[in-house]
Amino acid sequence: MGAHEVLIAMAGAYNQQIFQFGGAAMAEEQWPEFPCEDPTATELADWLRVWDASLKGLEVEAVLRGATPPSLISLSRATDLTDFTELTAVDEPDAAKRLRHNASVKRAHRDEANRVEAYAAGVLRVTNGFAGQLERALRRTAPARLRRLRASHAVAGVPGAYDGAAMMLALRALVGVRGPTQRQSSAWHERQWERLRDTRLPDGCVADDYAAKCHELIEVHLPNFSRVRLEKSTLTDVLIDFLPE
Numbered sequence: 001m002g003a004h005e006v007l008i009a010m011a012g013a014y015n016q017q018i019f020q021f022g023g024a025a026m027a028e029e030q031w032p033e034f035p036c037e038d039p040t041a042t043e044l045a046d047w048l049r050v051w052d053a054s055l056k057g058l059e060v061e062a063v064l065r066g067a068t069p070p071s072l073i074s075l076s077r078a079t080d081l082t083d084f085t086e087l088t089a090v091d092e093p094d095a096a097k098r099l100r101h102n103a104s105v106k107r108a109h110r111d112e113a114n115r116v117e118a119y120a121a122g123v124l125r126v127t128n129g130f131a132g133q134l135e136r137a138l139r140r141t142a143p144a145r146l147r148r149l150r151a152s153h154a155v156a157g158v159p160g161a162y163d164g165a166a167m168m169l170a171l172r173a174l175v176g177v178r179g180p181t182q183r184q185s186s187a188w189h190e191r192q193w194e195r196l197r198d199t200r201l202p203d204g205c206v207a208d209d210y211a212a213k214c215h216e217l218i219e220v221h222l223p224n225f226s227r228v229r230l231e232k233s234t235l236t237d238v239l240i241d242f243l244p245e
Contacts, residue, residue: 030054034138034171037145040185042223044174051168060130063165069126075119079112081105124161131164134171186226193221193228201244213242 032050035043055061059069068076086105092098131153138146149170155161196217201209217238222230230238 031133031137033140034142034145037142039174040224041175045223048172048175058130059126060165060168063123063127064168069123072119072122075115075122079108079115081108081112084108124155124158127164127166128155128158128161129164131162131167134164134167135162186224189221189224190226190228193217193225196221196242197238201242203245205244210242210244214239217242 031054032047035047039047055064059071062069084105086102087098089095089098092101134149135146138149149167150162152170153163153166155163196213201213218235222235
């Protein structure tokens with residue numbers, strides 16, 4: 001049985017409440033659900049921040065960085081067999097020596113092929129296990145997006161296996177891409193900024209009212225702006241203008 005077949009046979013192990021991504025077991029509740037089919041910039045950033053923090057120390061985090069998972073380092077070292085080839089009768093007239101040499105060559109090439117297969121299967125174990133976790137995060141809140149991710153990142157030749165690292169990179173790539181919901185949301189947040197700008201605090205209001213107004217702009221609305229640009233100096237002027245008359 002090849003390494004990929006072994007992986008397929010073990011696939012059911014990933015449908016448990018505790019997930020092992022090579023090196024650390026994590027409870028399911030530690031991984032929040034994806035916000036929705038088309039999250040706002042703030043929702044996406046909040047989700048990514050929690051997940052990226054949870055990924056630290058896991059094998060799949062190394063794959064996401066383009067590095068070798070710690071448990072697979074010993075399998076990652078290739079053996080250069082370019083010049084280690086079989087001999088012909090012309091190369092080695094002694095039949096016994098030639099047979100011994102050629103047997104060693106075949107064994108070395110076979111071992112190297114097994115190493116390559118084992119390494120690929122190990123990476124697949126890590127990424128497919130993580131795909132299961134992502135599926136649970138998207139299944140209820142973003143089923144259409146999950147279907148697209150599964151279609152785009154199915155592992156060829158391994159039925160039911162998915163490249164979870166590639167799926168995560170695709171979700172990270174959503175940063176800065178504004179879908180229809182985000183565009184609608186940004187327009188609403190920008191209208192709220194106009195409301196805050198045009199509604200002056202009454203003279204004699206308490207300091208908490210001013211602080212709440214500044215907090216609403218900076219923490220709630222500003223991260224979701226699309227057309228409006230409030231740079232540092234401009235934002236400072238805006239906050240000064242928020243002061244009561």
